[in-house]
Amino acid sequence: MRWFLKVGSHRQRHLYRSCALQLQVPTLLHQPRSFSFDVAEREGFDIxxxxxxxxxxxxxxxxxxxxxxxxxxxxxxxxxxxxxxxxxxxxxxxxxxxxxxxxxxxxxxxxxxxxxxxxxxxxxxxxxxxxxxxxxxxxxxxxxxxxxxxxxxxxxxxxxxxxxxxxxxxxxxxxxxxxxxxxxxxxxxxxxxxxxxxxxxxxxxxxxxxxxxxxxxEDYVHTAGATVVHQFCHLGSFSFLGGGSVVSQDVPKYMLVAGERAELRGLNLVGLTRCGFSDAEIRSLRAAYRKIFMCIDANAGSLEERLGEVELHEEFVHVPAVRAMTQSIRDSFAENRRGVCKFRHWNVS
CATH class of the missing domain: 2.160.10.10 (Hexapeptide repeat proteins)
Structure with missing residues (x-):
């Protein structure tokens, strides 16, 4: 963008000449014209x-x-x-x-x-x-x-x-x-x-x-347009908030939420891929997410119990990304936190 100072009148030429002398800038007053910073740069003043x-x-x-x-x-x-x-x-x-x-x-x-x-x-x-x-x-x-x-x-x-x-x-x-x-x-x-x-x-x-x-x-969070986030909420790293969402509870790491009252809709797979997560890490995260939030076993127990099972499961215990996700979910239920966004219950009766 250019800023212009008109130097056509006698008074303007006098003001600009005084300023230029103080700053050692070429006065460029050979004829009345507009002065831009581009001109100053070409004539030896790199602003x-x-x-x-x-x-x-x-x-x-x-x-x-x-x-x-x-x-x-x-x-x-x-x-x-x-x-x-x-x-x-x-x-x-x-x-x-x-x-x-x-x-x-x-x-x-x-x-x-x-x-x-x-x-x-x-x-x-x-x-x-x-x-x-x-x-x-x-x-x-x-x-x-x-x-x-x-x-x-x-x-x-x-x-x-x-x-x-x-x-x-x-x-x-x-x-x-x-x-x-x-x-x-x-x-x-x-x-x-x-x-x-x-x-x-x-x-x-x-x-x-x-x-x-x-x-x-946290880091690498992406919101779509017209997203509203309630006070005291936490948005975990690499999460995505869909357009028009109203987020009233925490969004754990790596997850995607959407909806007028935002609900968990799975993992932010596009964002994870773009940020360099490996195929193996993404497969482990998807498997862990399903066990925690999409269990169809009627005897699977509460969210707390399913979360504990994932944390101890030999398939996930050595995967740092899964450990980070489960810890993010646990942190959302700590004192003075708002819990995680609602998710669809898949349990069968």
């Missing part, structure tokens, strides 16, 4: 390289106390707070804002209209190489009625995340907790991640995925 000076548009509000790294480009009508820190190579596109005690790592990009941070106690820390999309709102006050304005609240975001347009990610609701986003996540348009959520790595949330407060998501 994406940390070794070069920063560029701050004259209409941007950047107080002298803000810490600005090398090679930072701040476009028209942006604002940066006094206590903000911008790492090397950051780009603030026109009309984006950094508020409060906020730290951006190296090479972060804020698209037009993006807002990061808030003027409330606490802080927002964003890692390196993150892209925050058009009109996304990241690190603002939570929507928990128990929150008190004097309480500190926190958000920590890792590295290499793509947070798309109109997404909202909120800080924690209390000083003893924090909202955490890991690394390498793709959070598509209009998603919402509420206060105190814990998001792992390499997850994909499709458009309009909504996570309520205190939701925990």
């Amino acid at each position: 994406f390289t940390a070794s070069k000076p920063s560029f701050i548009h004259p209409t941007a509000i950047v107080p002298p106390d803000a810490v600005i790294g090398q090679g930072v480009s701040i476009g028209p009508f942006c604002s940066v707070s006094t206590s903000a820190k911008l790492g090397n190579g950051c780009q603030l596109h026109p009309g984006s804002h950094v508020f409060g005690t906020t730290e951006l790592g190296d090479n972060c990009m804020l698209m037009t209209g993006a807002v990061v941070g808030d003027d409330y106690p606490g802080c927002t820390i964003i890692g390196s190489n993150n892209r925050i999309g058009y009109h996304a709102v990241v690190g603002v006050k939570c929507q928990d009625m128990k929150y008190k304005p004097e309480d500190e609240c926190f958000l920590e975001v890792g590295h290499n995340n793509d947070i798309r347009e109109h997404t909202s990610i909120h800080r924690s609701s209390k000083s003893t907790d924090r909202t955490v986003i890991g690394n390498g996540n793709l959070i598509m348009g209009s998603c919402h991640i509420a206060h105190d959520c814990k998001i792992g790595n390499n997850n994909i949330f499709a458009n309009n995925t909504l996570l309520a407060g205190h939701v925990e998501v």
